[in-house]
Amino acid sequence: APGAHVSALVIGTGYGGAVAALRLAQAGVDVHMIEMGMAWDTPGSDGKIFCNTREPDYRSYWLRTRTKAPLNYFLGFPIDRDIPRHTGVLDAEEFGGITVYQGRGVGGGSLVNGGMAVTPKRENFGSVLPSVNADEMYNVYYPRANAGLGVATIDPAWFDTTPYYQYGRVGRKHAQRSGFPFVFVPDVYDWDYMKQEEAGTVTKSALAGEILYGNNHGKKTLQKTYLARAKATGRVTISPLHKVTSVAPASGGRYTVTIEQIDTTGNVTTTKTVTADRVFFAAGSVGTSKLLVRLKATGVLPSLNGEVGKGWGDNGNVMCGRANHLWDPTGSLQSAIPCCGIDNWAAGGAFAEVAPLPTGIETFASFYLSITRNPNRAQFSWNAAAGKVELNWQTAWKQPSIAMAKTIFDKINSKEGTIYRTDLFGVYKIWGDHLTYHPLGGAVLNKATDNYGRLHGYPGLYVIDGSLIPGNTTVNPFVTITALAERNIEQIIATDL
């Protein structure tokens, strides 16, 4: 209700927000979560909540009239198509030099991501979060996050036999023949459910190409894990299709939060204000950074420090495909959930996941998303004339990532006598260097905040999402985001409440 007061207000329902809500509620605090995306709990006229990658419809994209598929070409032809403008689940947010993909809805990125749940190698942790005690993370918070998320690894015997991971086995063979370590990558997809999909006893999801625009079954999204437990406490309420636009100091050490309610075409229907004792920014790296940079620059939160908006990285994401020989098919049947990768981090600065191309036909393509040690960092800033926050990332800043990915794929190509695909990202374009799935940073831990996410200058304001992490996690990021949130909220509950 307008003018209402809440104890803890959480902006966003992704990993950081879900951890904060659960732990605060368990500590006896009433929590209100504000989420700009939809609830994603009601099927459409086809009986499904989410649409398929092969048939993107109004549910696919966040307020666009045309799809913007990460792999935007197939056999050299553009594949994007017109769609009705709707508050769909995947946001392809365009900045000057990069498109940043993000999930929109209750569950945040967990709705759209591949579910790959990777804990960084211990020896790399110092580069991920230099101010955090690694012993505590590896003894307590990473195990807690993995348990809370329901992380598990594929049964290797099933991997060896199912037609749906033919592409993974080809990836393994090529990695090993070139001398690279091949690794299974844990995931939050329910592997038993996937086996039943193959057996035909349950409705197919991963095995029917569901990914990117949501999985209707099988994937343990935050809706099924942290958020379900948070709601079960009875202390957590969630308002979907509500967007926070301002957080301003109010009397008594409280904050006034301004919230716009939107309809499914994105139009604002009502503007509300509530007061909150504490506000947790969990709007994701981009969402939190945009809010904080604007609120500082426009004088609403002028005491935020100069680190706000800085230290943003793309986790070194770069994509490519390889063209295999005709005797090396990757399969017309492909599980949409990746389960394995190639680890050349120590020697070449690249960790490549063997990714699916679930087109339904044989493509003879091996497709990879590489995470690389790209050192470039960008900054968000307020453009007063345009009235928006901009990001100064440049496409050319992906060149180090391409060089690192080439340490793997040039060698495999030369060993196998194969070449790069040039038809997946344009006409004669090898590298998918225009995008990231892994935005990180913008309110870096121990810089924009203290070492537990408390924003400098404003007691009661916290950051608890991917914006705390300075640009790279060496692997896929959500386990680290979850574990760091578990660490920080435990400290905040113990000392601030």
Ligand code: FAD
């Ligand atoms: P998010 O999960 O992004 O949640 C932020 C939430 O806040 C969103 O729901 C958003 O709608 C909401 N929000 C934003 N602004 C506002 C506002 N002003 N008011 C109200 N609500 C707001 N990571 C992995 O580890 N493994 C993978 O396999 C993997 N695959 C991926 C595949 C894709 C296609 C994408 C897009 C991402 C993938 N990721 C993967 C990345 C992972 O999903 C993100 O790192 C993670 O979701 C970030 O968590 P977060 O808590 O920082 O924010």
